[in-house]
Each structure stands twice: as C-alpha cells, then as structure tokens.
Amino acid sequence: MSRHDEHIDESVDESRRRFMLGSALVVSFSMLPGVKALAQEVIADEGAAVHIGKATQALAGSLKTNPYLDSWIGIDRKGKVTVYTGKVELGTGVRTALLQIAAEELAMAPALITFLTADTGASPDEGLTAGSHTIADSGSALLNASAQVRGLLMDAAAKRFGIRSNILTVRDSIIKAPDGRGMTYGEAVGLVDLHRMAAPVSPLTNPAAFHVIGTSLPRVDIPRKVTGGVSYVQDMLMPGMVHARVVMPPVYEARLLQANTADVLKMPGVVKVVRNGSMLAVVANGEWQAVQAQRTLAANSQWSAGRALPDPATVHRDLATLCTQHIEIANKHSATAAAVKTLGAKYTKRYMMHGSIGPSCALALFKDGAMTVWTHSQGVYPLRDGLAEMLSMPKDAIRCIHVEGSGCYGHNGADDVAAHAALMAREMEGKPVRVQWMREQEHTWDHYTPAMVTEVNASLDAGGNIVDWNYALWSSSHNERIVNAGRLIPAQLLEKPFAPAPSVPMVQPEGGGDRNGIPLYTLPNMHVMNNFSPTMPLHTSAMRSLGAHMNVFSIETFMDELAAAAGADLVEFRLRHMQDPRAGDVIRLAAEKFGWPRPPRKRNHGVGFAFARYKNLMAYVAIAVEVSVVPETGQVILEHAEAAVDAGQIVNPDGIRNQIEGGVIQSASWTLYEELQFDTNRIRSFDWSSYPILRFSAVPRSVNVHLIDRPGAPFLGAAEASMGPTAGALGNALFDATGKRLRDMPLAGESLRS
Amino acid sequence: MINLTVNGVQHALDIDPSTPLLYALRNDLQLHGAKFGCGLGQCGACTVIVDGAAAFSCLIPVGSIGKKPVRTIEGLGTIEHPGPLQKAFIEHQAVQCGYCIAGMIMRAQALLDRDPRPTERELIEHMEPNLCRCGTHTRILAAIREVAHLQAADAPRENPPLAASHGGAQ
Numbered sequence: 001m002s003r004h005d006e007h008i009d010e011s012v013d014e015s016r017r018r019f020m021l022g023s024a025l026v027v028s029f030s031m032l033p034g035v036k037a038l039a040q041e042v043i044a045d046e047g048a049a050v051h052i053g054k055a056t057q058a059l060a061g062s063l064k065t066n067p068y069l070d071s072w073i074g075i076d077r078k079g080k081v082t083v084y085t086g087k088v089e090l091g092t093g094v095r096t097a098l099l100q101i102a103a104e105e106l107a108m109a110p111a112l113i114t115f116l117t118a119d120t121g122a123s124p125d126e127g128l129t130a131g132s133h134t135i136a137d138s139g140s141a142l143l144n145a146s147a148q149v150r151g152l153l154m155d156a157a158a159k160r161f162g163i164r165s166n167i168l169t170v171r172d173s174i175i176k177a178p179d180g181r182g183m184t185y186g187e188a189v190g191l192v193d194l195h196r197m198a199a200p201v202s203p204l205t206n207p208a209a210f211h212v213i214g215t216s217l218p219r220v221d222i223p224r225k226v227t228g229g230v231s232y233v234q235d236m237l238m239p240g241m242v243h244a245r246v247v248m249p250p251v252y253e254a255r256l257l258q259a260n261t262a263d264v265l266k267m268p269g270v271v272k273v274v275r276n277g278s279m280l281a282v283v284a285n286g287e288w289q290a291v292q293a294q295r296t297l298a299a300n301s302q303w304s305a306g307r308a309l310p311d312p313a314t315v316h317r318d319l320a321t322l323c324t325q326h327i328e329i330a331n332k333h334s335a336t337a338a339a340v341k342t343l344g345a346k347y348t349k350r351y352m353m354h355g356s357i358g359p360s361c362a363l364a365l366f367k368d369g370a371m372t373v374w375t376h377s378q379g380v381y382p383l384r385d386g387l388a389e390m391l392s393m394p395k396d397a398i399r400c401i402h403v404e405g406s407g408c409y410g411h412n413g414a415d416d417v418a419a420h421a422a423l424m425a426r427e428m429e430g431k432p433v434r435v436q437w438m439r440e441q442e443h444t445w446d447h448y449t450p451a452m453v454t455e456v457n458a459s460l461d462a463g464g465n466i467v468d469w470n471y472a473l474w475s476s477s478h479n480e481r482i483v484n485a486g487r488l489i490p491a492q493l494l495e496k497p498f499a500p501a502p503s504v505p506m507v508q509p510e511g512g513g514d515r516n517g518i519p520l521y522t523l524p525n526m527h528v529m530n531n532f533s534p535t536m537p538l539h540t541s542a543m544r545s546l547g548a549h550m551n552v553f554s555i556e557t558f559m560d561e562l563a564a565a566a567g568a569d570l571v572e573f574r575l576r577h578m579q580d581p582r583a584g585d586v587i588r589l590a591a592e593k594f595g596w597p598r599p600p601r602k603r604n605h606g607v608g609f610a611f612a613r614y615k616n617l618m619a620y621v622a623i624a625v626e627v628s629v630v631p632e633t634g635q636v637i638l639e640h641a642e643a644a645v646d647a648g649q650i651v652n653p654d655g656i657r658n659q660i661e662g663g664v665i666q667s668a669s670w671t672l673y674e675e676l677q678f679d680t681n682r683i684r685s686f687d688w689s690s691y692p693i694l695r696f697s698a699v700p701r702s703v704n705v706h707l708i709d710r711p712g713a714p715f716l717g718a719a720e721a722s723m724g725p726t727a728g729a730l731g732n733a734l735f736d737a738t739g740k741r742l743r744d745m746p747l748a749g750e751s752l753r754s
Numbered sequence: 755m756i757n758l759t760v761n762g763v764q765h766a767l768d769i770d771p772s773t774p775l776l777y778a779l780r781n782d783l784q785l786h787g788a789k790f791g792c793g794l795g796q797c798g799a800c801t802v803i804v805d806g807a808a809a810f811s812c813l814i815p816v817g818s819i820g821k822k823p824v825r826t827i828e829g830l831g832t833i834e835h836p837g838p839l840q841k842a843f844i845e846h847q848a849v850q851c852g853y854c855i856a857g858m859i860m861r862a863q864a865l866l867d868r869d870p871r872p873t874e875r876e877l878i879e880h881m882e883p884n885l886c887r888c889g890t891h892t893r894i895l896a897a898i899r900e901v902a903h904l905q906a907a908d909a910p911r912e913n914p915p916l917a918a919s920h921g922g923a924q
Contacts, residue, residue: 091851091888218847225852226840226859228787228828234853235786268770288770288777291793357791357799357887358853406789407851407888439792654847658893662850665889688796688885696881699891702906
C-alpha cells in the first residue's frame with residue numbers, strides 16, 4: 001500500500017477552526033408551524049429526524065443531542081477514565097479513531113482509557129451509526145467534550161494550587177504545576193462537577209501539537225479477532241443459553257396455515273416451538289439441534305401464496321408509475337452562451353444485497369420483567385423503541401447493548417433478528433436465547449438496495465462548456481430504518497401484526513435515492529428531480545452510500561461523454577467545471593498518481609477517472625482505475641486503482657486507507673458483477689452461488705490511497721465515499737477498453753461479450 | 755462418545771456424530787475463531803485445518819474425523835504471542851469487520867504448511883474459495899505474501915483470470 005500522504009497546509013485561524021469542528025452535523029433548518037418564528041435545527045439522515053433545541057444548537061457534533069459532559073466522559077475518584085460513544089464499531093475501525101480523539105484532548109495514552117460503545121443502559125443516544133456520520137458527529141462531540149473536561153480539571157487544580165491554569169501541564173491524567181506539585185484526574189474530579197452542559201467553545205489543542213490524532217494507531221480490536229478471541233455477538237455464550245432458529249415465510253405476505261409442531265417436539269434437544277401468527281421458530285438446547293429442528297419445521301409448514309413479486313424484466317419500467325412523489329431538489333438558472341450540442345443518456349441499476357458473511361444474530365434475556373438484548377444493530381436506541389412497542393413493554397425495561405457482528409454495510413437483518421431473539425426470550429423467561437439466521441434467510445429477507453433508473457441530458461456551448469443539465473432519478477426507499485415496531489419484519493408476522501411506518505423520502509442535502517443526485521460541478525443551469533416510490537416491490541432500505549453509488553455512476557460516466565463531445569481531456573474537463581478548490585486538489589492528485597493523461601494501454605485494457613464529494617458534504621474522493629476485459633467471456637477485472645481522498649482533519653490515516661481500499665473493491669463487485677435474482681414467485685438468490693460476489697481471482701493487484709490532510713478542518717466521514725467514484729471510473733474505463741458505453745449495471749458479463 | 759484431537763489436545767465429546775465440526779468447536783470446545791457463514795461450504799468463514807488440509811468445518815460431521823488432527827486459529831498463537839500469519843495480519847491491519855479472517859488465516863496456513871514458498875498464482879488459486887465482503891482482499895494477500903516471502907503483486911497479470919472465478923462473468 002502506498003504511504004504517501006500529502007500535507008497541504010491550509011491556514012485556518014483558531015477561532016474559525018473551533019466553529020468548523022462543530023459544524024459538520026448541521027443539516028437543515030425548518031420552521032415549526034404554529035410556533036412563533038423559532039428556527040429549529042433538524043438533523044435528518046437515516047432513521048427518524050431529530051429536533052435540536054435552541055440551547056444546544058451551537059454545540060459540536062452530537063453534543064447537540066447529548067449536551068452533558070458526563071454522558072461522554074466518566075472519571076472516578078481512583079482516576080479511571082471511561083469514555084462513551086453512542087456509535088458502534090461496524091468493522092470500519094472507527095472505535096479506534098474515536099478513542100484517539102478522546103485520548104488526544106484528554107492528554108492521555110489511548111491504552112489508559114476504557115472506551116465503551118452504544119448501550120441504551122449507559123451510552124449517549126446518537127441514533128444510528130450510518131451514513132459516514134460517526135467521525136463527524138461523535139468524533140466532534142468527543143473532541144470538544146474531552147477538551148472541556150481536561151480544561152475543567154486543570155482549572156480546578158489551578159484553583160487548589162492557587163496558580164493560573166495556563167502554567168499547568170498535563171500528561172496521562174496527571175496535572176503538574178511548575179513547582180512540582182501534582183494532581184491526578186481522580187483527585188481533580190472531586191473538585192468539579194462534570195454533570196454540566198458543554199460550552200459552545202472548547203479549549204482545543206492546536207492541531208500542530210497533535211500526537212495521537214493523525215497517527216495510524218493500530219486498531220484495538222484486531223489482535224483478538226486474528227487469534228480467535230470472543231469478538232462478535234455470534235461468539236457469545238451465556239450460562240444456560242438455549243439456541244433458536246426461525247422459519248421464515250417463503251415469500252412476502254405469505255401467512256402460516258399449518259405447522260407440524262408435534263414431530264418437531266419429539267426431536268432431540270428441542271425445548272419449544274414458538275408460533276405467534278406467522279412468526280414460527282424452534283428453541284433447542286444445542287445449536288445443531290436447533291438447526292435440524294428448524295429444517296423439519298420448515299419442511300412441515302404450509303403457507304398461503306403470499307404476494308407476487310414483480311417481473312424482473314419490467315422493474316425499471318414499473319418505477320415510472322410507482323414513483324408518485326416528484327421532488328425538485330435543484331432548479332437553477334443563469335444566462336449562458338448558446339447551446340450547440342445536446343447529449344442524453346439513461347441508466348439502470350438492479351436490486352443488490354448487503355451480503356454479510358455472517359448471518360444476523362442476537363441474544364436476548366427476559367428476566368424479572370426486564371429484557372436485555374445483545375445486538376449488532378446499527379441503532380440500539382431506535383431498536384429499543386421498536387422492541388418496546390412490539391412487546392408492549394416500557395422503554396426503560398428494555399436494554400439493547402451493541403456487540404459487534406459481521407460487517408453489515410447498511411440495514412440488513414440485524415434489527416429483525418434482535419426482534420426474533422426478544423420474542424423467543426419472552427417465551428423462555430430466565431434463559432438467554434441466541435438466534436442466528438440461516439444463510440438463505442440472510443439472503444432472501446435482506447432489506448435490499450433498490451433498483452434505480454436515472455436519466456440525464458445536458459448541452460455544451462461552442463467552447464465546450466456545460467450550459468444546462470437536466471437530471472432525474474427514480475427509486476423506492478433507501479431508508480426503512482426502525483422508526484416503529486412495524487419496521488421489524490418479525491413484528492409484521494405476529495398474530496396481531498404491526499404495520500411498517502409509511503416510506504418517506506429522505507431530504508437534501510444528505511438525500512436518499514437522490515444522495516449525490518446534484519453534481520458538485522458548477523453548472524449554470526441545472527434541474528434535478530427525485531422521483532420517489534412510497535411502495536416497495538421488494539423490501540428495500542439503506543445500503544452503503546444509498547443512491548450515491550448510482551447517481552455518481554450516472555453523473556461521472558456522463559461527464560466523460562460530454563468531455564468527449566467537447567474534445568476535452570477527461571480530467572481537464574472536470575476541473576474546468578469545478579470551483580471547489582479541495583475537489584480540484586483530489587482530482588489533480590489522483591490524476592498525477594495514476595500518470596494522467598492516459599498512458600498507453602494494452603489490448604482489452606482501459607483506464608477511467610471519476611470524482612465525487614460524498615453527499616456533497618463529506619469526504620472528497622477522486623479515483624483513476626485500469627480494467628481488463630476478456631472479450632470471449634465478458635469478464636472484467638479491476639486491475640489497479642489510484643485514489644485521492646480529502647477527509648478533512650485525518651484522525652487515523654491507515655483507517656481511512658483501509659475503508660477506501662475496501663470500498664473500491666466492494667463497489668467493483670457491485671458495479672461489475674452483482675444483481676439479485678428473483679422471479680414473480682420468489683427471491684432466487686438464496687446462497688453465494690446464486691448471488692456471486694468478487695473473489696480473490698478478481699482482486700486488483702493494487703489499490704493505492706493518497707490522503708490530503710487538512711489540519712484543523714472538520715472531520716469528514718470517508719467510509720462510504722469511494723462507492724460512487726469507483727463505479728463511475730469503472731464505467732469510463734470499460735468505454736476506454738471496448739468503445740461501448742455501458743449504462744446498465746452490472747457492467748461485466750453478457751453485454752461485453754464479443 | 756466422539757474423540758477429537760484439536761490443536762494437539764484430545765477431547766471426548768458426548769454429541770450427535772452428525773453434528774458438523776464447526777458446532778463442536780464453537781459450542782462444545784468454546785473455540786470461536788471458526789465462524790458460521792453459510793453452512794454450505796461456499797464462503798470459507800468456517801475454515802480449519804483437518805489432517806493438514808484446509809476444510810469447511812460447517813460440512814464435516816464430527817463423527818467422520820476419527821484420529822485426524824484438527825487445527826484452528828487458536829492453535830496458531832495467542833493474543834500475547836501471535837503466530838507468524840497472525841502477526842502479519844496485525845501488522846498489515848488486514849481486517850475490516852474481521853468475520854472472515856480466521857478462515858482466511860487458516861486457509862493460508864494450510865498452503866504454507868504444504869509449501870512455504872508458493873507462487874503468486876498458487877496463492878490466489880488457493881485462497882479462491884474464501885469470501886470477504888468488506889474488500890480486505892489486498893491486505894489479506896499482502897499479509898500472507900509477507901510470511902510466504904512473496905514479492906508484492908504490483909505487476910501486470912501475465913495470465914488471463916482464472917476460469918473458475920465466480921467474480922467475473924456469470
């Protein structure tokens with residue numbers, strides 16, 4: 001891997017920096033109807049919108065929603081420091097990055113801090129861990145909360161010593177005066193009350209003096225994961241634990257007509273068959289016993305026909321009628337030179353799945369009227385609220401504790417299996433119940449990423465400049481997160497079923513299907529429509545980057561067509577239409593590292609370029625790729641990639657590289673190879689042979705990531721930022737290799753065969 | 755009683771002989787490294803070494819193993835004293851979510867036990883059965899190459915992609 005970091009010194013003055021570090025989360029303002037003109041901030045990403053009171057609007061990141069310092073940092077009288085985040089580790093390494101931020105501003109070695117992630121019984125409520133928000137929301141909160149706690153402790157020590165606090169030094173939780181007197185954090189915490197609201201301004205460390213932030217601290221979770229230690233919810237064993245397996249309906253809305261429980265109850269180890277409406281499951285002492293019983297139970301159950309699925313051949317055409325909400329997200333007009341050339345194109349994307357390697361799993365224990373659930377959900381608080389409604393229990397009687405699972409890349413079965421576990425636990429009072437879905441359940445009951453259509457036309461003037469841009473997209477929901485019990489699949493199957501909350505479009509600037517639907521390029525005339533379908537032919541929800549994968553693919557491959565029509569170099573054409581200097585920097589850096597303009601290519605090889613700033617407000621990514629094509633088979637390999645990334649102030653360089661490398665490879669798999677198989681009867685992708693993903697033989701020989709650090713600038717989420725640009729660069733490279741403009745994903749295979 | 759030798763230690767287990775090895779390792783011996791991924795031998799998350807060869811522990815009935823020695827990731831080293839591959843995976847930070855990684859390491863170990871100096875092509879072909887969804891492949895290969903004394907692969911492919919690939923044309 002490349003280790004060439006580019007440091008571009010951006011002079012950001014101290015006072016501005018303080019505000020910038022706190023500003024990454026501000027999303028939109030709305031007026032409350034019926035209330036006197038009171039501007040209220042609304043944080044709207046996935047999940048339910050969160051309203052921010054006036055008192056906390058000026059605070060950094062998630063301090064807006066959790067303003068008390070002691071909800072983030074606990075220090076006991078012995079000096080033990082515990083730092084809480086309401087976010088979770090999804091396999092991105094963000095736990096380590098957040099720890100680094102807290103360690104930096106608490107002036108402590110990371111190893112001295114006990115760092116805990118989301119737990120409704122202990123942590124701040126930060127909603128979902130999604131949308132590349134963690135480093136911006138929780139990171140900014142921890143940076144500021146840690147700095148304020150350090151400042152308060154030092155002020156208290158100074159007061160006790162009778163000296164000014166700015167002559168004190170602090171290292172590893174020991175505050176020292178120049179005369180040699182010292183005080184530990186444990187001693188100082190007795191002199192100050194940390195149960196107080198954060199202040200809008202923090203005594204932040206000068207970035208030039210950072211010695212933890214900006215270093216590639218090795219991830220804290222890796223040694224245990226590579227030596228077989230208990231690392232995942234799947235690995236938890238509890239005394240007296242029983243194993244459950246569920247039987248899912250063969251198709252959406254099928255109702256259970258009959259289940260032959262008598263035979264199953266005779267099987268070895270079987271403790272109970274649980275049936276509630278169409279929610280069917282078996283509990284056994286041993287895990288393999290549960291699996292065998294589940295197979296018998298499934299084979300002996302009879303279901304109604306359920307709902308027919310759409311014909312895959314007409315899915316894209318159907319979107320035109322299903323999309324009943326038409327939302328204009330950009331409409332801009334200015335005078336330009338006359339258009340001399342107009343181009344248009346239409347693009348399609350098929351349903352795809354998250355494809356977690358480990359099927360979703362949860363443990364639950366119902367004891368003394370309280371329910372505890374161990375879950376790899378991305379949002380323990382929303383899950384708790386959904387479970388409370390489903391179980392008719394008070395929220396404070398339910399505790400959801402996050403434990404890592406297999407990578408999810410979005411809304412997979414994590415919440416659903418947690419609901420299964422809770423339903424089983426209620427039937428098995430006092431006994432911990434472990435439920436894991438089987439492979440075919442993870443595949444066929446996923447919340448898929450929706451099929452999409454995009455259409456664009458744009459005109460060039462005589463000088464080769466874009467003078468107008470019209471873009472529209474069609475999609476069903478990318479956000480069916482848990483906002484009520486009905487969003488949990490098991491709750492829909494109960495005898496008294498819960499109905500899912502209606503699908504609603506996500507709003508700009510983050511967007512859902514329309515994420516990155518508005519190009520960052522400077523376009524004098526621009527019209528962009530988000531056509532939203534509130535109905536879902538297949539269950540869909542959030543998958544890494546939501547609509548950005550498709551929108552950036554469409555925009556960036558169309559930019560190449562326009563550049564070709566303008567007779568311009570592809571990189572120069574992008575720079576010509578880009579005013580954001582940080583975007584220009586990543587575009588130039590990726591081009592330079594790749595050796596742009598295009599080097600000579602071997603036969604059946606091609607190179608491509610693309611750029612996007614994720615959501616137009618997170619990390620900037622530009623990427624150049626080389627692909628090879630086998631004309632006889634249509635096989636495509638991403639051979640090599642050079643990516644340039646600006647994620648603001650870098651916390652952990654190797655962590656960002658790891659996420660970008662992984663994103664490039666996963667996006668290559670989506671873009672080139674993946675599509676969900678189904679027919680009108682049922683989902684047909686039920687295992688890895690019916691849903692192939694990229695394997696070692698198709699791995700690029702190198703993916704080099706070049707980082708631009710912006711000391712003092714806001715942290716920008718990067719984990720999802722490479723999905724769209726990779727797709728765009730692959731489409732462009734395939735055109736370069738074959739002369740064919742491929743506009744329908746997946747790109748590899750039949751359409752390239754010659 | 756099923757007798758099973760795992761990481762050099764003999765165990766007598768009172769379980770159904772049809773139980774796949776994976777469940778015996780995870781639940782009866784509390785060795786959690788090998789993971790349930792598919793139960794179909796399609797992803798490799800459950801990979802262990804049986805009698806010197808990489809094997810899908812989700813498919814092998816525990817009663818069929820007999821005296822063949824079983825090796826799991828717990829047998830390669832500990833968190834305090836990681837083995838060479840484990841150390842290389844830590845050094846390369848060759849993990850994202852990590853759910854597939856124990857299987858990856860065990861498959862690589864089986865190759866290196868047989869041939870400590872494989873070629874690049876042998877390495878890729880050998881690793882082909884194991885899936886990673888996070889896209890950690892380049893780091894996984896870099897970590898294995900280090901232990902296998904293989905040069906980095908940043909050179910053009912000499913051969914067309916493997917015919918057996920599931921990652922290409924379908």
